[in-house]
Amino acid sequence: MNSIILRTATRFMLPLxxxxxxxxxxxxHNQPGGGFVGGLLATSAFAxxxxxxxxxxxxxxxxxxxTTYIAVGLGIALASGMPGLIEGEPFLYxxxxxxxxxxxxxxxxxxxxLFDIGVYITVLGVCLLMLLTLAEES
Amino acid sequence: xIVGTLAAIFALAMLxxxxxxxxxxxxxxxxxxxxxVGFIYYLTQMTAxxxxxxxxxxWTWAESLGVEFSFRVDSLxxxxxxxxxGVGTAIVxxxxxxxxxxxxRGRFFGYLMGFMGSMLGLVLADDLILLFIFWELxxxxxxxxxxxxxxxEKARKSALQALVVTGLGGLSMLAGMILLGxxxxxxxVSGIIENHHTLTESPLTLAAMILVLGGAFTKSAxxxxxxWLPNAMEAPSPVSAYLHSSTMVKAGVYLVARLNPAFxxxxxxxxxxxxxGGATMLIGAYLATRQTYFKKVLAYTTVSSxxxxxxxxxxxxxxxxxxxxxxxxxFKGALFLVAGIVDHEAGVKDxxxxxxxxxxxxxxxxxxxxxxxxxxxxxxxxxxxxxELLLKGSLHAxxxxxxxxxxxxxxxxxxxxxxxxxxxxxxLRPFFMARTAEGKYPKTPHEAPxxxxxxxxxxxxxxxxxxxxxxxxxxxxxxxxxASIAGGHDVELVKLSAIYLTTHPSTALLLSGVAxxxxxxxxxxxxxxRAITAPLDRVTTAIGCERIxxxxxxxxxxPVSLATVQxxxxxxxxxxxxxxxxxxxxxxxxxxxxxxxxDLTDSVSQAIPQFGDIPWTELLFEAVLVGxxxxxxxxxxxxxxRLSTIAVLGVVGYCxxxxxxxxxxxxxxxxxxxxxxxxxxIFVLVVYHLPRFAVYSTRMGKLLDASVGAAFGLMMAAFVVxxxxxxxxxxxxxxxxxxxxxxxxxxxxxxxxxxxNVILVDFRALDTMGEIAVLGLxxxxxxxxxxxRQERPRTGEVA
Numbered sequence: 014m015n016s017i018i019l020r021t022a023t024r025f026m027l028p029l030x031x032x033x034x035x036x037x038x039x040x041x042h043n044q045p046g047g048g049f050v051g052g053l054l055a056t057s058a059f060a061x062x063x064x065x066x067x068x069x070x071x072x073x074x075x076x077x078x079x080t081t082y083i084a085v086g087l088g089i090a091l092a093s094g095m096p097g098l099i100e101g102e103p104f105l106y107x108x109x110x111x112x113x114x115x116x117x118x119x120x121x122x123x124x125x126x127l128f129d130i131g132v133y134i135t136v137l138g139v140c141l142l143m144l145l146t147l148a149e150e151s
Numbered sequence: 152x153i154v155g156t157l158a159a160i161f162a163l164a165m166l167x168x169x170x171x172x173x174x175x176x177x178x179x180x181x182x183x184x185x186x187x188v189g190f191i192y193y194l195t196q197m198t199a200x201x202x203x204x205x206x207x208x209x210w211t212w213a214e215s216l217g218v219e220f221s222f223r224v225d226s227l228x229x230x231x232x233x234x235x236x237g238v239g240t241a242i243v244x245x246x247x248x249x250x251x252x253x254x255x256r257g258r259f260f261g262y263l264m265g266f267m268g269s270m271l272g273l274v275l276a277d278d279l280i281l282l283f284i285f286w287e288l289x290x291x292x293x294x295x296x297x298x299x300x301x302x303x304e305k306a307r308k309s310a311l312q313a314l315v316v317t318g319l320g321g322l323s324m325l326a327g328m329i330l331l332g333x334x335x336x337x338x339x340v341s342g343i344i345e346n347h348h349t350l351t352e353s354p355l356t357l358a359a360m361i362l363v364l365g366g367a368f369t370k371s372a373x374x375x376x377x378x379w380l381p382n383a384m385e386a387p388s389p390v391s392a393y394l395h396s397s398t399m400v401k402a403g404v405y406l407v408a409r410l411n412p413a414f415x416x417x418x419x420x421x422x423x424x425x426x427x428g429g430a431t432m433l434i435g436a437y438l439a440t441r442q443t444y445f446k447k448v449l450a451y452t453t454v455s456s457x458x459x460x461x462x463x464x465x466x467x468x469x470x471x472x473x474x475x476x477x478x479x480x481x482f483k484g485a486l487f488l489v490a491g492i493v494d495h496e497a498g499v500k501d502x503x504x505x506x507x508x509x510x511x512x513x514x515x516x517x518x519x520x521x522x523x524x525x526x527x528x529x530x531x532x533x534x535x536x537x538x539e540l541l542l543k544g545s546l547h548a549x550x551x552x553x554x555x556x557x558x559x560x561x562x563x564x565x566x567x568x569x570x571x572x573x574x575x576x577x578x579l580r581p582f583f584m585a586r587t588a589e590g591k592y593p594k595t596p597h598e599a600p601x602x603x604x605x606x607x608x609x610x611x612x613x614x615x616x617x618x619x620x621x622x623x624x625x626x627x628x629x630x631x632x633x634a635s636i637a638g639g640h641d642v643e644l645v646k647l648s649a650i651y652l653t654t655h656p657s658t659a660l661l662l663s664g665v666a667x668x669x670x671x672x673x674x675x676x677x678x679x680x681r682a683i684t685a686p687l688d689r690v691t692t693a694i695g696c697e698r699i700x701x702x703x704x705x706x707x708x709x710p711v712s713l714a715t716v717q718x719x720x721x722x723x724x725x726x727x728x729x730x731x732x733x734x735x736x737x738x739x740x741x742x743x744x745x746x747x748x749x750d751l752t753d754s755v756s757q758a759i760p761q762f763g764d765i766p767w768t769e770l771l772f773e774a775v776l777v778g779x780x781x782x783x784x785x786x787x788x789x790x791x792x793r794l795s796t797i798a799v800l801g802v803v804g805y806c807x808x809x810x811x812x813x814x815x816x817x818x819x820x821x822x823x824x825x826x827x828x829x830x831x832x833i834f835v836l837v838v839y840h841l842p843r844f845a846v847y848s849t850r851m852g853k854l855l856d857a858s859v860g861a862a863f864g865l866m867m868a869a870f871v872v873x874x875x876x877x878x879x880x881x882x883x884x885x886x887x888x889x890x891x892x893x894x895x896x897x898x899x900x901x902x903x904x905x906x907x908n909v910i911l912v913d914f915r916a917l918d919t920m921g922e923i924a925v926l927g928l929x930x931x932x933x934x935x936x937x938x939x940r941q942e943r944p945r946t947g948e949v950a
Contacts, residue, residue, distance in 0.1 A: 105916040
């Protein structure tokens with residue numbers, strides 16, 4: 014679509030939407046949100062970009078092929094199950110550790126969080142790949 | 152060591168193609184080492200197992216399901232393991248020469264070794280589920296082997312037929328095994344046999360028995376599933392020799408023998424085995440007399456022999472069954488290899504067109520004669536001993552129906568005569584008698600190379616030794632196996648020497664003589680015999696078991712079959728039909744259950760009063776939303792353009808999302824919003840370029856769609872209402888609430904306050920893992936499908 018308003022708006026909206034999707038991803042463990050919704054939001058952001066600037070432009074800002082996103086996402090999710098195995102617990106057993114950030118409180122990181130990131134990236138890759146294929150088809 | 156041999160053979164299977172690339176012609180010699188080592192190992196175990204000792208190893212595997220990774224070696228397993236590895240060694244060496252220069256030889260060896268490992272695992276496994284896995288592996292590898300010449304349609308069809316028949320049987324067997332495990336409380340085979348009294352008490356045993364027999368009978372080609380085996384002869388000869396005589400088809404016999412101690416007291420078991428086995432014996436042997444193709448003669452006699460083994464187990468003659476298993480493997484393995492050699496070196500497949508080959512290939516001829524006569528049950532070969540035991544067993548049947556005890560010796564004698572004809576057809580016809588076809592052979596007949604002869608010669612040697620000194624086999628293998636089959640019951644052992652049996656007159660010997668005379672007479676009159684029985688042949692082709700198979704699954708006979716009809720109905724290619732079928736199925740299954748079991752009026756009367764507790768402001772919100780949803784839904788059916796339809800449907804989705812918000816499910820609402828947005832975007836991308844609807848539904852179509860939709864909607868509403876009757880305060884929500892956050896310092900928990908997310912990424916993370924993997928696959932699928940279609944040249948535009 015060749016619309017100046019859409020293009021200008023999109024240029025500002027894209028970073029905001031991505032940031033928002035990441036916030037949704039991060040807060041997901043305690044408040045509404047999570048990897049799946051975050052991934053969908055990010056997908057909408059890129060879809061908006063694709064509508065405004067065309068599919069090739071979207072592929073340029075994504076840098077690597079979408080199949081790689083899917084593979085990396087699944088890989089991260091898989092990897093998040095490994096620490097449990099290494100510790101002799103079941104696969105995907107939740108393990109947590111906390112870092113002390115001087116002055117900013119403590120940061121708690123766990124394998125479920127890593128898993129959620131994997132879901133986020135996979136969902137982003139999957140939805141965009143389908144979208145892109147359909148867009149190229151028509 | 153048990154697992155070591157197994158792992159080594161599987162490793163060789165995987166390495167075979169690469170080995171073939173490196174070693175070329177020498178591959179077979181290297182690969183043969185695997186089964187050879189296994190063979191030597193089981194030889195060393197033979198004496199111990201014959202005296203009743205067993206070796207077992209077990210690892211915990213799927214503990215919560217009670218499934219173990221366990222193996223157990225007793226005399227029965229040893230007999231089969233020796234056949235698998237021993238015949239396997241010969242087959243690998245033989246195939247190395249038989250497929251010399253074949254472009255896909257490496258792949259063939261991969262399949263063959265894979266099959267060998269599966270078969271070995273099958274006979275050693277001591278866990279029903281493990282046994283089932285190996286069982287299915289043999290089906291799959293044999294599918295690959297039968298269809299090895301996949302460029303020929305006949306080979307593909309036969310491979311598929313074998314897979315469909317044995318695969319369906321395998322599924323039935325799995326159900327039976329699960330039932331058995333439930334009844335006995337363990338999946339361990341030895342455990343079930345030990346606790347077989349639990350089986351006699353349970354009412355489910357009969358069902359379990361029938362289901363397990365479904366697997367055993369399809370695999371070992373018992374009537375009425377016998378038709379797949381002769382068709383499987385499309386496989387290369389070494390495969391026929393290995394799979395269809397010595398190993399795979401005996402898996403069913405093995406299973407029956409293995410489970411015999413558990414079921415043997417049940418009359419139904421004895422009836423089923425003796426009747427189906429007897430029918431198979433007779434039908435297979437009769438059909439064998441009608442064949443002239445070398446491999447077909449052998450295939451039908453194999454069917455018959457499998458029937459004999461099953462019948463003997465059912466009649467309570469384990470020694471005879473064990474002897475027959477061994478004798479059959481030796482003579483039939485050798486004969487199949489001879490069939491391959493004759494085809495390979497002379498280029499003829501039909502025995503009636505062979506003749507006078509004795510001078511050209513004396514070693515092969517000697518092998519064929521001895522093995523053929525063994526099949527015919529001639530003195531002093533192992534086949535004679537086995538046949539004597541068969542006749543003795545059928546004369547003194549311990550198990551099975553006593554009312555028709557006269558039947559067993561009668562049909563055994565008739566089948567013996569038919570088998571004799573087949574033995575002469577395969578053993579003598581190609582080598583002595585004159586050739587009926589004029590002219591030269593397609594290839595100049597000459598003796599096969601030594602590696603190809605090694606297997607048949609050794610097998611035939613054992614047939615000869617077994618007939619003359621059967622005590623060697625009896626003490627080490629047969630009697631121990633018989634004891635395994637009888638499961639600790641005393642086995643009546645008969646002295647096995649051919650000389651002893653011939654010099655001690657008995658009724659069995661008399662029947663044996665009758666059978667031999669009958670065989671000689673029938674062989675002399677084989678052409679008139681085939682002419683007389685030809686009409687019968689046409690009848691069985693028209694209404695036989697294979698015909699039923701084709702009617703069900705489609706194939707070579709007619710274009711119309713159940714499979715094609717249901718494919719046409721279910722896979723019409725119209726999306727609306729798919730949706731209709733899915734919705735109607737859900738309606739029938741779930742709605743039917745609801746009407747049958749649910750008490751709707753009760754649920755409604757429970758649900759209605761709850762409306763009174765809701766303040767009217769909230770009800771107003773909900774009423775407005777529901778009104779919008781209804782209006783949008785109705786509007787969507789009236790829209791004329793695609794985009795407007797989608798936009799209106801979007802309204803339905805967003806309003807539903809707001810309802811989620813109102814009812815305290817922000818997570819679901821958020822996801823719903825995102826999905827709705829994306830759906831609209833995707834539709835816009837796809838639909839934007841499409842024209843307006845060109846064809847509208849007819850009035851009848853609309854009426855049908857409306858009624859299906861209304862029925863489904865009503866059902867869903869009924870479900871929601873009836874869900875009020877279910878108390879949500881059960882253990883699972885307590886568990887999630889309790890474990891989401893730690894209750895005490897240091898306690899392990901999920902550290903999340905958003906329960907939905909915690910369930911998704913922690914409690915049930917494996918499910919989510921599966922879901923995203925499926926998503927990924929779906930995306931790749933969409934990508935591939937659409938890309939492939941784009942890249943296909945558009946021929947229509949040119950024209």
